[in-house]
Amino acid sequence: MTRLGAHAAVVGGSIAGLMAARVLSEFFEQVTIFERDQLEDRPVIHKSTPQGNHVHALLYGGEQIISEFFPGFGAELEQLGAIRWRAGRDAVWYRADGKSYSLTGSIREPRDLGFGGHVMSRGLLEYLLRKRTLELANVRLEQGAIVEALAHRDGSVTGLRVGPDGATREVPADLVIDAGGRGSRAPRWLGEMGFAPPEVTTIEVDFAYTSTRFRKPADAPQVEPIILFGAPPPNVRGGGLFEIENGVWHVSLAGRFGDYPPTDPDGFMEFARSLPSPALYELIRDAERIADISQHRFPSSILRHYERMPRFPARFLLVGDAICSFNPVYGQGMTSAGLQARVLQTLLRERAERSAALEDLASAYFARAADVIATPWTLAANFDFAYPQTRGERPPGMEQGARYFLALDALQVQDPEVQRLVVEVFQLMRPLSALWQPPLSNRVLALMQGNDA
Ligand SMILES: Cc1cc2nc3c(=O)[nH]c(=O)nc-3n(C[C@H](O)[C@H](O)[C@H](O)COP(=O)(O)OP(=O)(O)OC[C@H]3O[C@@H](n4cnc5c(N)ncnc54)[C@H](O)[C@@H]3O)c2cc1C
Structure with a gap:
């Protein structure tokens, strides 16, 4: 060459x-x-x-x-203390109705999808x-x-x-x-x-993270390394707890449209307590905070x-x-x-x-x-425009896309192979078009027609 x-x-x-x-x-x-x-x-x-003060997931x-x-990069990350996670098993979502293994709350059982990466600080x-x-x-x-x-x-x-x-x-x-x-x-x-x-192209998402770090308590329960909290729109509050190197829990609380998580310690904990699930608050309530609390406002994509x-x-x-x-x-x-x-x-x-x-x-x-x-x-x-307050240029075909995704979500509950494909797209291992190709698209469309009938 x-x-x-x-x-x-x-x-x-x-x-x-x-x-x-x-x-x-x-x-x-x-x-x-x-x-x-x-x-x-x-x-x-x-x-x-400064964005490194906030949780940084490497998809x-x-x-x-x-x-x-850089061959061997994952192993080197691990030697430096990064925490391993497996897709379908080690990233969980808590909503008001409990724990799930999919963003939508639909999958209630862990399924190891055969791949996974690492969690660490930015x-x-x-x-x-x-x-x-x-x-x-x-x-x-x-x-x-x-x-x-x-x-x-x-x-x-x-x-x-x-x-x-x-x-x-x-x-x-x-x-x-x-x-x-x-x-x-x-x-x-x-x-x-x-x-x-x-x-x-600008999408005004009016989003903010407020974050800090806690020492993982010695007697902490066995929890997954990636824990996410929230509820679908119109709820604007959410958060994430990531276990990173050196026995640390990195916690980011999230809010939109002026409902930003506060930066004072009491306000931070109160916001955590207000999330639709108490799971995050219960984990950090008695944990020792080991970093300042910082905020990052993100007006627009x-x-x-x-x-x-x-x-x-x-x-x-x-x-x-x-x-x-x-x-x-x-x-x-x-x-x-x-x-x-x-x-x-x-x-x-x-x-x-x-x-x-x-x-x-x-x-x-x-x-x-x-x-x-x-x-x-x-x-x-697609997620941001689920909030009516979001301003900007919508991607074409959003409404049809949302209906398609609903049917796809039902399919992934039944079929781990569909779940694997969905996760691969969300982890940016494959393009979005992979979800619209036959034979999968035929199954999704048939389900949509059944739903319409
Ligand atoms: C709050 C927050 C949380 C995020 N969380 C995630 C996450 O969970 N996962 C994820 O994948 N991404 C996340 N991101 C995005 C991620 O941080 C960026 O996509 C990533 O850092 C890549 O950015 P970059 O290298 O293009 O730019 P940056 O990281 O912004 O770096 C730009 C660099 O260029 C230097 N520079 C700029 N101008 C000049 C100049 N004229 N001369 C010399 N040097 C210059 C700067 O000093 C800086 O080092 C997050 C972003 C924010 C704001």
């Missing part, structure tokens, strides 16, 4: 930036990640990733991709991802390095201008990838190059349609939250970044095998990235 260039540069050294750098390392002699924060060499979060689709990029995941990425001989990280602008010539990106302010230098690169997160400066940089900003831009500079791409920032409650962001990184890998492989140029990469990349983003975006939007 031919190399595609001497140097590739990545803006941002968080989850998406690290995965992008791993992919680029196969195709470029040198890869540099520019990260504005100073990073500690241990499993903690950094200034620009199994994401863990599969990271393990493809700090631990990012630490190990960074460690493995920087073990690659041709990848380097520059910390405290703020990318201020893109260097460009004749509509093609030629490198970066890297600060901090007052000492900006130009770094040449054959390909630049922006993994700068939700606050990515790319729309501004494109404007400076004479390109219009991308169209944006944002999808930037770079794939719709009629013109786009050559040798510049984006990945991760810089393209799409999801309502965090569904745990999709990191896995979506992984899916995009895999698209990048596929396209770069095709080019390297054909010794093809990078000039036309953007249109193919953004089209395929939009395809893989469509599954998590549609799943999340």
Whole structure:
């Protein structure tokens, strides 16, 4: 395979930036990640990733991709204390009517579906991802390095201008990838190059997490590592308890539309007590709190349609939250970044095998990235629009989709193979279209007709 260039540069050294750098390392002699924060060499979060104070589920689709990029990743996570979970058995939902093994409350018995991943803090995941990425001989990280602008010539990106302010230098690169997160400066940089900003789809979910950590009591009951709480809309309150490394319970309470979980200790516990099931409150009531209580408001999910831009500079791409920032409650962001990184890998492989140029990469990349983003975006939007207060552009066919899903839910109760497929889609291991294909779709449609009759 031919190399595609001497140097590739990545803006941002968080989850998406690290995965992008791993992919680029196969195709470029040198890869540099520019990260504005100073990073500690241990499993903690950094200034620009405050979202790591809140529960961070790595869906199994994401863990599969990271393990493809870094063989043995799951075992290493486990050595560092991550907790193993099995799909269908170790993630439970509590609603007013009790415990279940499906989001809808329909499956009442545990069924080991044959696969599963790990639960850990966001700090631990990012630490190990960074460690493995920087073990690659041709990848380097520059910390405290703020990318201020893109260097460009004749509509093609030629490198970066890297600060901090007052000492900006130009770094040449054959390909630049922006993994700068939700606050990515790319729309501004494109404007400076004479390109219009991308169209944006916004869903105003008005969501907030309030979170803290508890020491798991020595005499704690044997509970599943992932415990989720809530009730269907119009109830806006929910929460999650995740067992993470070092005998810690990470707890996030969730609310919408102004009903946010409070940040004072009494208010936090009172909110936990108000959930439709007492299970969470009973677990943490007497547990020792070992962290501050922090809140993260998330006004809207944002999808930037770079794939719709009629013109786009050559040798510049984006990945991760810089393209799409999801309502965090569904745990999709990191896995979506992984899916995009895999698209990048596929396209770069095709080019390297054909010794093809990078000039036309953007249109193919953004089209395929939009395809893989469509599954998590549609799943999340379908749930968010179940609340009448949610504002924004609804995905097409929502009403029919909801009826289809109701019948599918009934089928998965009877048939573990259907449940496995549903879980694989929700864990982003397969596209949403997998649920609409025969022979399954014939069974679902027959049930819908039966229900209508
Ligand atoms: C409250 C909350 C909870 C979440 N929970 C989950 C979950 O359970 N599961 C899940 O999969 N996802 C979750 N997410 C989403 C997840 O955090 C992101 O999808 C994930 O971090 C990938 O983001 P990223 O790497 O694209 O951007 P970020 O993680 O935001 O990182 C961007 C990085 O770029 C750097 N940077 C930005 N601009 C520059 C610049 N100009 N120069 C240099 N560096 C720059 C920043 O310092 C930062 O390190 C959650 C998000 C929130 C807000």
